[in-house]
Amino acid sequence: MAYGVTQQMIDTFGEIVFKLSLNRQIRRGDPVRKLDFSAIKATREESGLTDEEIAERIGLLPEQVGVVRVFTERKYHKIDQHRRLYHLGGGKRWKKKDYRSPGERLQFKEDAMMIRKAINFNPELASNYIEKGYWINETLNGHLTYYADISPEASAIIHSEGELSYKELKTSVDELTNGLIGLGLAKGDVVAVQLPNTLEFIISYFAITALGGVMQTIHMPYRDADIQFLLNHSKARVVICLPSFKDFNTADVMLTIKETSNSLKHVVTVGANSSRETVAFDSLKVAGLPRIDNPPVGSDPFLLLYTSGTTSSPKGVPLTYQNMIGNARLSVPEFHMTSKDLNISAAPFSHLYGLYNFHVALCAGASNILLPIFTPLDLAKKIEETKATTVFLGPPHAASMINAGLLDKYNFSSVRFSMFSGSACPPQILKTYREKISTHGGKTSIGQLWGMTETAGATFCRDDGPEDLALKSAGPAAPGNEIRVVSAESGAVVSANTEGELQVRGSSVFPGYLNNPEANAGAFTADGWFKTGDIAKIDQAGNLIITGRTKDIISRGGIKFNPADIEDLIMGHPNIEQAAIVPMPDPILGEKACCFVTLIDNVAVSLEELCDLLNNKKIAKNKWPERLEIINEMPLTPTRKIIKGKLVENL
Secondary structure, three states: OHHHOOHHHHHHHHHHHHHHHHHHHOOOOOOOOOOOHHHHHHOOOOOOOOHHHHHHHHOOOHHHHHHHHHHHHHHOOOHHHHHHHHHHOOHHHOOHHHOOOHHHOOOOOHHHHHHHOOOOOOHHHHHHHHHOOOOOOOOHHHHHHHHHHHOOOOEEEEEOOEEEEHHHHHHHHHHHHHHHHHOOOOOOOEEEEEOOOOHHHHHHHHHHHHOOOEEEEOOOOOOHHHHHHHHHHHOOOEEEEOOOEOOEOHHHHHHHHHHHOOOOOEEEEOOOOOOOOOEEHHHHOOOOOOOOOOOOOOOOEEEEEEOOOOOOOOOEEEEEHHHHHHHHHHHOHHHOOOOOOEEEEOOOOOOHHHHHHHHHHHHHOOEEEOOOOOOHHHHHHHHHHHOOOEEEEOHHHHHHHHHOOHHHHOOOOOOOEEEEOOOOOOHHHHHHHHHHHHOOOOOOEEEEEEEEOOOEEEEEOOOOOOOOHHHOOOOOEOOOEEEEEEOOOOOOEOOOOOOEEEEEEEOOOOOOOOOOHHHHHHHEOOOOOEEEEEEEEEOOOOOEEEEEEOOOOEEEOOEEEOOHHHHHHHOOOOOEEEEEEEEEEEOOOEEEEEEEEEEOOOOOOOHHHHHHHHHHOOOOHHHOOOEEEEOOOOOEOOOOOEOHHHHHHOO
16 A cells, blocks of 8 residues: 555544545535535535645644545445545645655555554544544654754753754754665664663664654663564664673674574664674764655654563564654643753663653753663762753662662752652652752652553653652553553452552553564453553552552563563573572562572572573573572462462562
8 A cells, every 4th residue: 555554544544534524525626426515515614624734633644644535435435436536646635746656655665564554543542632632743853853943052962971952963863864864764664773871872763763764772781682583573674782782792793683684784883883894873974954755744653662571472562653752742741841951861761761751851842861871879970960850760770879878978959850660669768769859958759650661651640749649659640541440350440449450541552562463462452441461459539559460570670571481491401390480579679580490300500500501592681580499399270380479478
């Protein structure tokens, strides 16, 4: 289908396009249909919308609106009429000079269409989000361009070597966009990025999305096996990375993957070039305004993130501007964020929480302070040096600073608002954090946010909400979202303060997993509620309280992973019969992994042996178990499944 239109797009937007243009379709001069004069008379006073007007309202290209409308009209008009309208390009409704032959129409590569076909929203809900203004035609670069125009000299980025104004950032983005176009990238192409929270990450992000591409993030701890799976699954055409990171030769691994990949064409390195053939990041900067024939629109996918899991079970989550940037825009007034704010994120930008935080500041025209790699000392120093006003962090970040005495040593009095997310924060950490700031004469409001890769910021405490709300909950639903708790047995909605499974529905909820129909089938209810797998309750005021989870995910420092594949590898050890990895509480990281094993013939095994095994398998260190418990017998169900809850009780 032309112009990158998919059947999913027609299903999502067809009816609203038809409704908005209906009175245009029945007016005098239609080259195909027989005129309904009674309808003409009844709607004479109505204005009707052109394709361009509809496109601007719902976040499509005008050409896409035309195709969507024509294919929707098949339900209301004879097929011969449809064919004539399609080939005429809408007849008199399109100006002749705007008509493009089939060969001239916007086309997408097969790999790019793969992601677009995963964008499948509930049509009724989508129409509602558009009508209420939750979804508008906005893009990441649209916000950048806006602030570069109205406040060009305002600080956009504060980084290790200085500051970049919005105008300077826009110029740097334009230069890299030209370079990416020179590499053969086009709308819909995936570019993978494995970088810390640096200026190069930000410029890459804007440049990739400026040309209509999709950015895929890769966590910094990921190594060979994880990276290879993600790049193959996304069919990324370019990867941007460091030549090396700590003890990991990143560029060489990426180039090795490229040798066997059917999609990966270029490896771009930031900093010194690798000894092998890579493209230098700085060499891609080409002065001038980039020529972008088909700029991105609000309904386009622009981010591809992956949920927890190793090589057998990660799930790709494509996100559109409408549900991701819309979520951030709607959050701005709730946090009282303005262009005067100096914002810092302790979370990595490879993680949804870090990106959400960045997007909120961008939508407010605020300045983002970059913290490349988190350490308690670096975060404390950066907050004091920059006089940050808004801080987005996780419980482990705060706990580590408190335990190191850094909140006593460094002055956080500039911080007016602090948001916690990644895992439920113990009330004592929140109290201590707030009290320590007050000893320096500061006063910060605190909040908690709950979200997932699939939901973005689904619930959060407001800046002006009840002072101690964050001590007990993650606040009410974000604008545009709904939350409910249902019984695991019956599926019925439970009463307030009753535990059950949390479900979310709303404008920030993702459209479906990439190439995973099995996961999609079990992820949503028939009426569009996403099944989170978390156990929660909602109080009388509508505030969310997370009490547990149904999944075996481990959240170490806010980075989540599924231990299933790690368990399989450990059971490959010749002396191990069974293995089960469960989360154990940690005051700094929130959770660490503890491995329970049963032995074969009682031959001793050490934790060091298991870590060496995983290291040899190229498994990221953050997924290694940090405690080993040898037991005589695993607790099993009648069907021989390990009861992990029983193991957790022994910690």
